[in-house]
Amino acid sequence: MALRDIKAEKPTRAEKRREERKAKADTMELSVGQVVDMRESLIKLMQRPLPVLASFRLAQLANALNPTLTVFQATKDKLVKELGAPIEGSAGYKVTEANMEAFNEQMAVLLKEEVCVPVYKISLPVTLEIEAMVLMPLECFLEVPGEEVI
Numbered sequence: 536m537a538l539r540d541i542k543a544e545k546p547t548r549a550e551k552r553r554e555e556r557k558a559k560a561d562t563m564e565l566s567v568g569q570v571v572d573m574r575e576s577l578i579k580l581m582q583r584p585l586p587v588l589a590s591f592r593l594a595q596l597a598n599a600l601n602p603t604l605t606v607f608q609a610t611k612d613k614l615v616k617e618l619g620a621p622i623e624g625s626a627g628y629k630v631t632e633a634n635m636e637a638f639n640e641q642m643a644v645l646l647k648e649e650v651c652v653p654v655y656k657i658s659l660p661v662t663l664e665i666e667a668m669v670l671m672p673l674e675c676f677l678e679v680p681g682e683e684v685i
Contacts, residue, residue, distance in 0.1 A: 561654040563675065568646035571605045573673040579669045585660070592655045596676060601648050614641055 577597050585593070618634035621627075630638045659679045670677060 543574060562651045563654050564649050565652055566646060567603060567648045567650060568606055568651065569672070570600050570650060570652070571607060571646070573600060576669050576672045580665065583663065585663070586658075589657055589659060592657045595615055595653075596655045596657065599653050599655070603652070607645070611642070612643060614638060614645075 577593065577600070581593050581597065583589070614629055615638070616628045616646050618638045619628035619630040655676060656678050657673075658678050
């Protein structure tokens, strides 16, 4: 093995710092249902003009949640196909009445499944005007600087 090969295997300082930050990163257990509920709120909030750091952290959160959302949708689609029938004139499937109870039971189990996600605290500007319903699913990730919790 050449000397340059040994050096290439050794992690750089930046890689070491990145790994240390990952190891120290706070994580949170959420149900798949909570992650699914956050999707629309994230989309709406990301469409608002926000300070650069808030936008960055929102993007980080969206990227962290996306794998769970992708797997959830694929699992749901597979379940609909298994318990459903083809929709005439479409490539889609619809759960049949006879299988609706089984579908709901299996979806309930899926939505209760716990996943671990990194915590990105997002500081929103006090002047942001947005509906409370949009912020509610994201509450555990949000901070409003200078505001006291009542």
